[in-house]
Amino acid sequence: MTENDLSKWLDDSVEPPTAIVSRTYLVPVEGRDGVFFPPTYAASENKNEFPGGYNIDDLGGGEKVCLVDSVGSQANRIEPIFATEPYRSLVPQLVVVAGSKRVNLLEAGHRAADAIFRFSSLKAELDAAFAALGSGNAVPLAKLAPTSLVFGVWDSRGTQVKAPRLLAATVRAFKVRLLTRSAQYTPSVDYIEEQLLDDTEDKNVLKAYSEQGFNHVPASSTHGGVIAEGDIRREATLQLAALRLLRGADEAETERLRTYLLGLALVAFTKPAVGYLRQGCNLVVDAERKSEHNVVYPDGRREPFTLTHDAALQFARRAAKAFGVAPDREVVFDSKLAKESTTSAKKKTSKQAKG
Secondary structure, three states, X not given: OOHHHHHHOOOOOOOOOOEEEEEEEEEEOOOOOOOEOOOEEOOOOOOOOOOOEEOEEEOOXXXXXXXXXXXXXXXXXXXXXXXXXOOHHHOOOEEEEEOOEEEEHHHOOOHHHOHHHHOEOOHHXXXXXXXXXXXXXXHHHXXXXXXXXXXXXXXXXXXXXXXXXXXXXXXXXXXXXXXXEEEEEOOOOOOOOOOOOOOOOOHHHHHHHHHOOOOOEEEEEEEEEEEEOOOEEEEEEEEHHHHOOOOOOOHHHHHHHHHHHHHHHHHHHHOOOOOEEEOOEEEEEOOOOOOEEEEEOOOOOEXXXXXXXXXXXXXXXXXXXXXXXXXXXXXXEOHHHHHHHHHHHHHHXXXXXOO
């Protein structure tokens, strides 16, 4: 796969591919039938719809599919690589100083639309970049926060402009069986028997004893992980069709923009995935199942995708040089601006409540 092949993917005048897709089969480090722990989620407002816990879809007939790592979670695991070597020179390193904290934009949950940056000395530039994106020019945002275009961003509290994810990945487990576990917290000594604390029947005091670790506390039938009788799959998609919707001020700028973002997306797409997802969930590649990597065309045709990570990195470096990566910057969180915005929002809400 040559650089010329990659450039053809961005050409609107030919029939370029729609996407690059990847499917990697995983197993727990403990083995194929090992127990692992998916993430737990809070209950919805209507607990009849979702009572909280693991995100498991029951397809009927005993077929249960469990979300092991979401699109957002996978993006948040991948994006920070661009703050490390050898990738950091590919994007501008934007850091906001907020009190004693320093936050890199690559670590901000909502990327360029995160409050930590929206209420910094970068606000005017970000507002202008989002406005330009809404008018069809993605270059200003690519100069400030290119990974926001790769992993998606929504300026939900400002211009309302959205940029779809070019790269998305999820991990799911199929045919899962749920387990439960119970535990018992036992204090080091019996504080009441030793007359270190007063005996009481007051429920509030007993609750406080438990919260501080002075009482026995049972935890019965809590989430005990799952066993996957089917596949555990990490599936990733690089949406080339969405990339070709992004434009600059003219054809030459559009080509440089798309090539640059393609380079970043390919680096992220080909980077080996992190296997340790959380406590009790450490997944590795299934050595007995071959991973699948394909370029998919509009007519459904599939061709093997063979680009290596090193080749993707070299392509990205050349594309970044041609596009012109903005210099690293350090900005400051503006408390005054944040307070003014909060006061304004409060007045607006109060006015709406009064009708």
